[in-house]
Amino acid sequence: MAAERVAAVAELVENQATRVVVNGVPIALVKDSAGDIHAIGDTCTHGEISLSEGFVEDETLECWAHGSQFSLVTGKPLNLPAYEPVPVFAVEIIDGDVFIDSSVTKEIN
Ligand code: FES
Numbered sequence: 073m074a075a076e077r078v079a080a081v082a083e084l085v086e087n088q089a090t091r092v093v094v095n096g097v098p099i100a101l102v103k104d105s106a107g108d109i110h111a112i113g114d115t116c117t118h119g120e121i122s123l124s125e126g127f128v129e130d131e132t133l134e135c136w137a138h139g140s141q142f143s144l145v146t147g148k149p150l151n152l153p154a155y156e157p158v159p160v161f162a163v164e165i166i167d168g169d170v171f172i173d174s175s176v177t178k179e180i181n
Contacts, residue, residue, distance in 0.1 A: 075164055075171040081109065082168060089124035089133055097174035099161060100124040102144055104131055109165065110144035111172050113158030117149070123158070 078092040084103040091114055092099050098114035100123045114123050116135040123142060127134045132141040132150060140154035147157040160178045164171040 073173055073175040075173040075176075077169050078172050079170045080168055081165060081170060084109065084170070087128040089126065089128055091122055091124035092172070094161075094172050094174040098122070099172060099174065100133060101170065101172075102128055102133060104128070104144065109163050109170055111161040111163050112142060112144060112147050113160075115158070116140065116142075116154060117156035117158055118154035 073095055076094045086103050087105055089100045089102045092101050099111050100114040102110045116123050118140055119137055121135055121137045123133050123135055126136045131144045133144055134141045138153050140149045140151055142149050142158055147160040161172050162176045162178055
């Protein structure tokens with residue numbers, strides 16, 4: 073599957089998640105305070121909640137429903153009640169635009 077343009081880097085608000093859908097896959101896109109851009113699965117693994125409606129803090133995205141914080145780097149929840157990770161997608165920046173291929177997830181150990 074080809075990577076899809078999802079946003080311009082300039083239109084992303086720092087420390088705020090944006091929901092994008094790539095080839096039917098919902099993804100939470102976040103520009104952190106260091107300017108790094110992260111893309112993780114948007115659906116909380118504890119419930120059917122959109123993580124992009126939650127809160128960004130440091131390198132985590134917190135689910136508003138019950139407070140699990142997911143690492144933007146590894147996709148792993150750092151606290152209960154969620155215990156399954158969300159996928160982390162590779163992000164490519166080309167000429168100021170953000171591209172994501174929803175079929176390409178990062179290998180996280
Ligand atoms: S639905 Fe996300 S922590 Fe419960």
